[in-house]
Amino acid sequence: KQEVTQIPAALSVPEGENLVLNCSFTDSAIYNLQWFRQDPGKGLTSLLLIQSSQREQTSGRLNASLDKSSGRSTLYIAASQPGDSATYLCAVADRGSTLGRLYFGRGTQLTVWP
Amino acid sequence: DTGVSQNPRHKITKRGQNVTFRCDPISEHNRLYWYRQTLGQGPEFLTYFQNEAQLEKSRLLSDRFSAERPKGSFSTLEIQRTEQGDSAMYLCASSLGAAMNTEAFFGQGTRLTVV
Numbered sequence: 001k002q003e004v005t006q007i008p009a010a011l012s013v014p015e016g017e018n019l020v021l022n023c024s025f026t027d028s029a030i031y032n033l034q035w036f037r038q039d040p041g042k043g044l045t046s047l048l049l050i051q052s053s054q055r056e057q058t059s060g061r062l063n064a065s066l067d068k069s070s071g072r073s074t075l076y077i078a079a080s081q082p083g084d085s086a087t088y089l090c091a092v093a094d095r096g097s098t099l100g101r102l103y104f105g106r107g108t109q110l111t112v113w114p
Numbered sequence: 115d116t117g118v119s120q121n122p123r124h125k126i127t128k129r130g131q132n133v134t135f136r137c138d139p140i141s142e143h144n145r146l147y148w149y150r151q152t153l154g155q156g157p158e159f160l161t162y163f164q165n166e167a168q169l170e171k172s173r174l175l176s177d178r179f180s181a182e183r184p185k186g187s188f189s190t191l192e193i194q195r196t197e198q199g200d201s202a203m204y205l206c207a208s209s210l211g212a213a214m215n216t217e218a219f220f221g222q223g224t225r226l227t228v229v
Contacts, residue, residue: 043220051215106155
């Protein structure tokens with residue numbers, strides 16, 4: 001069974017810092033990996049989708065990389081802002097499942113203070 | 115708003131009551147998923163619909179849970195005889211296409227509190 005782990009569980013940084021959030025998964029047979037943002041009590045907002053054949057994706061200040069063979073992904077946030085404060089979730093679509101269901105990590109809770 | 119819509123946003127119910135949640139996926143998205151998220155955890159898969167057919171149910175989905183997607187459009191998730199352990203955020207997601215590598219879009223969730 002696919003297991004997804006996110007490190008660190010929580011991170012608190014001053015505004016302006018560059019950040020790296022880590023995600024690892026146990027089975028490299030995946031269709032894709034998605035990074036989501038979740039604000040307290042809210043649903044999930046998709047940030048970046050990396051297909052299994054891709055190495056990275058970028059959107060604004062966000063850059064996500066994927067090393068499928070080692071089962072790792074990183075989300076890089078440049079020049080962090082207080083508005084980036086949220087929980088960031090990593091999820092993989094496992095090829096062992098024919099249905100496209102996602103396996104999630106527990107998330108990294110990020111706090112950016114002014 | 116053309117995103118995934120879930121109603122209600124919040125539901126407080128007494129133990130033993132039945133509740134029903136609704137999900138309206140993005141128009142023309144043929145795949146629909148329900149997930150459950152408890153505090154401090156990532157979402158966990160509950161069930162999956164391709165058009166109107168329910169193709170998989172997780173072991174998390176006890177016989178008190180039932181989901182439908184009539185006509186392949188909106189979906190409902192019903193919980194009968196609610197228990198305190200059912201308290202969670204229920205999330206709906208939809209995606210488009212036959213391939214399994216397409217992006218999933220989530221709704222804002224329904225927060226259920228069983229008292």
